Amino acid sequence: MTLQRILFAALLATSLLQLANAAANRRKKPPPPPPLPPKPNIILILTDDQDYVLNSTHPYYLPMLHKHLRLQGTEFPHFVVSVGNCCPSRTSLLTGRHCHNTNLTANDGPNGGYGAFKSKHLDKSYLPLWLQAAGYKTFWVGKALNGFNTATADKHGCLPGWDHFMPSVAPPTQAAADEYVTLLRRTPPVYSKYYYTNCQYVERKVNFPDDNLFERAHDLIEDAVSEAKPFFLKLAVSAPHDGPVDNMPRIADRFARAFAGLKVPRGPSYGKPTDPRFGMSKQKPLYWNEAESDARYRARAQSLLAIDEHLDQLVSKLECLGILNNTYILWTSDNGFKLGQHNIPQEKFTYFEEDVALPFFVRGPGVPRGVYASTLQTSMVDVTATILDIAGAKPSGGVQVDGAPIPFSLIGQLNPTPNNPFYKYAGAYWNAAPGKFNPFLGPDVSAEICASAPRPPPPPPAPPRPPPCKGDCKVKLRGAVNDDDDTEDAMLGMLARYANVNRRRLAQAAPAGARVSNWSNIAIIEQWKFGRLWRGNDYRVVRACMPPDARVAASPSAGTSRVGNVCFKYVVFCNIENPVGKLRLNQLFNLSADPGEINDMLLRTPLATTTRRLVDRLDAVLTVMAYCSGPTCSAPFSRIHPDGSVVNLAEALDPKHDNLYAGFQKLDFYSCADHYDPANELPDPRLVPGHWTAPPPHPPASTAPSGIVRKPGKSRRRRVMAGGVFRY
Structure with a gap:
């Protein structure tokens, strides 16, 4: 073989090898993209009838709200709800739509309540279904829509879209209702609470009601973390709404002595009659028993202490699980309340600020810390839109939400440094003298706090239920109330800050x-x-x-x-x-x-x-x-x-x-x-x-009630x- 042929063969072999390598490279898959960051978790704490204008969120009253949400997130002083009424407001939150777009306008039938929510098919495309489609576990513990009980759930079906649904219900039998009242009349009251879990079985818990909800919430969070799933948790607590004892808010016994001597502050609209053309109030000022107003004001403040305590424990749980920095926590209410303002002894339902301007705090990734967003007005439908935006979820079925995601980046631009008027608060707290409580300390992650609580065994198969009472079973307790037909209670707050405008x-x-x-x-x-x-x-x-x-x-x-x-x-x-x-x-x-x-x-x-x-x-x-x-x-x-x-x-x-x-x-x-x-x-x-x-x-x-x-x-x-x- 000549040298020329040898060189040609070598060149040919090299070329073939290069072609083979190129083909092999083409067959190789491109490197996978980097993993997406985990989706954030979302926790919504929804109180019941909590005011904002009347000062219920002052650091003195709620030190843990101050520590974990006000200082570590953004406070929205211009947050309003489009309807100052329980069920319509909660419906706006679940659907992202104003009242005129749901036409659920009352707490009870035929224009409101759970039955109307189902009959209007508002559960066919709403928040939890949208979140599940985006990969979220969804949990709801606590108060459901007005009128929800075992009978209405069996009649209309359960709410879809919830991986775990633990709504409170009335006692399922008359015997249970009688026992419920007997326990409530003890000193201190003993709470026997019932829950229709997943609309499959009734759970009975003898414990302070809001304690039950947070205990279950901790278990659900642990389960979601073990499954590596993002979650949305709605905690619908009962405070500071009226409870079944003497028509006063429920107070955990551990807080029964708090706020001794607390009285309703007498602000500028207190006892001031409204325009007589509107028929909202009597024209004789201060015609009610103001001592009862003072007692109710104190009871409402006391009732929220359990929620404040549980917020602290919840933040610690999230930190123990390593997910606090990837979790949004939102705190708001369904509506506000009056207690003497505009010469109305106690109720909501009006367009006055006491009823529609609500507490709203948010902390989480990208939320400015220590900020008081005083130039941004937001509404309940914006909360729904914000939750969807955080989760990367979208409405389905042709539904549009009426709100918009809250522009946290804009808030940060407008408020580059902490500006909350309470950011440097150095006064007293209800349980600590000035200087004895440091709200800037991190959450408690001690071994005792981080340990998982023992769980009860799973419930046995549900036995056949006895015949239900007609409607809810009668809880024969004087002064017990529901929402729409009766008097309501409210805190009054410190309006003195307004005087400097x-x-x-x-x-x-x-x-x-x-x-x-x-x-x-x-x-x-x-x-x-x-x-x-x-x-x-x-x-x-x-x-x-x-x-x-x-x-x-x-x-x-x-x-x-x-x-x-x-x-x-x-x-x-x-x-x-x-x-x-x-x-x-x-x-x-x-x-x-x-x-x-x-x-x-x-x-x-x-x-x-x-x-x-x-x-x-x-x-x-x-x-x-x-x-x-x-x-x-x-x-x-x-x-x-x-x-x-x-x-x-x-x-x-x-x-x-x-x-x-x-x-x-x-x-x-x-x-x-x-x-x-x-x-x-x-x-x-x-x-x-x-x-x-x-x-x-x-x-x-054409068929509206006569008159x-x-x-x-x-x-x-x-x-x-x-x-x-x-x-x-």
Whole structure:
């Protein structure tokens, strides 16, 4: 073989080897992408009737809330619910939709409660199903929707979408109900609580009710971690709602001596009668037994101490399991409460701040710490949207949520350093003198705390249940109440911080000119009143704040009160006592200058031109909000200014828009009703989407109870008030 052939053969072999290597490389799979970070866990603590305006979240009263959520997260002083009523509010949370888009308007049937939630098919596409589709374990322990019991669950079926569902129920038999009352009458009371777990078997626990919920929550969290699954946990506690003992909140015996001598603070609206045209209160000030109000105020504060204690233990559990830094914790309530404000002894249901402005705290990855988001207004439907955003989940079945994810990054930009007025709080706590409690210490992760509690054996197969009572079994205890038909209780709070709001604050909050966000700062409040309290009076209200503003957030005075921004509340009220054609009543409050909502700006004569211009804007955007669904609810000015030139109230107040807003028809009523029916309303059609159709009323207007809907030629007997309750 010649040298030339040898070289050619070598070259050929090399080429073939290179081709073979290239082919082999092409057959190799690309390296796998790096693993995705674990999805965050989400815990929602939902209290019952907890106020915010009345100071229940002060560090003195709830030191662990202060330590774990206020200092380690963001506080939202302008968080409102669109309806100040239990079941409709909780429905908005579960569905992400305002009350007018669910048409679940009451706590009890036919317009509300568990049966209405099921019959309206609101459980076909709602929060837990969306989260499960995103890979989440879903848990609900505690209070379900009003009217949930073993009988209604068996009739309508259980709520889908929950991997573990532990709702409290009434005693399942009359014998159990009698025993329940006997134990409650002991000193201290003994709580025998029943739960219809997964709608399969009834559990009985003899323990303080909220203790049961957190014990179960710890077990569920451990199970989810062992399965390496992200979880959503809804803890629906009973505090500080009325309990079955003397119509007072439940108090764990370990806190029975706390807050000795605590009394209701007498703020500016305390004992101040409301406008007599609205029929909300008696005109004689302070006509009730104020000693009972003081006792109730103290009991409500005591009842929340168990939740505060359990929050501390919950945070420690998360730290022990190594998941605290990947867990969001949210704390809020379903509605607020009054206790003497506006001369109303005790209840909710109104549009006043005490009823609709709620506590809202969030901590978690990316949430600014120690921040008081005083220039951002949020609503309950935004909570739903935020949970979905955190989980990477989406609504299904064509459903749209009415809220938007809370812009935590914007909050961080507006508040680059801790600005909470209590961040450097050095005062006393209920159980510690000044300087004796350090809220900046980390959670307790001692061996005793981190040890898993022994679990009870699994329940045996459920025996056949005895015949159920008709409705709930009778718990024969004097003073026991339910939600819609009766008096309610509330804390009053320290409103003294409001007294410092002044003209300089208003000037600081004037629009800075440069838009920092498209967040509208517009919220709706709505109600169709069913029950004995001024039944048939409904209202639509808009709460409008000036836009997010870095200048206000950074000012030394911002955050020294709950206001922290310029906000207005505009009311369109349907008064069933008035003749047809004159049903509408209006109010306008400047919440910054008048946080007690005492001075109606529309009663000033002559009415200032600036006030008329403001009303034109507020009435138009209220009409949009009253009929909005989906994205329009979080961007209501897009209906009026589709070019995007106006996204908030400050921009709408530009004088060049005067003629536009003055030309809109004001929202009015044809009739007042105790349920929602758009046929009862008279909006400007230009502000109502052409494709918008309301969910069907239940019952239809034509079958509404006699005497409730105001019709031409009908008369209506006057309301009288007895014992703090309007009666007919």
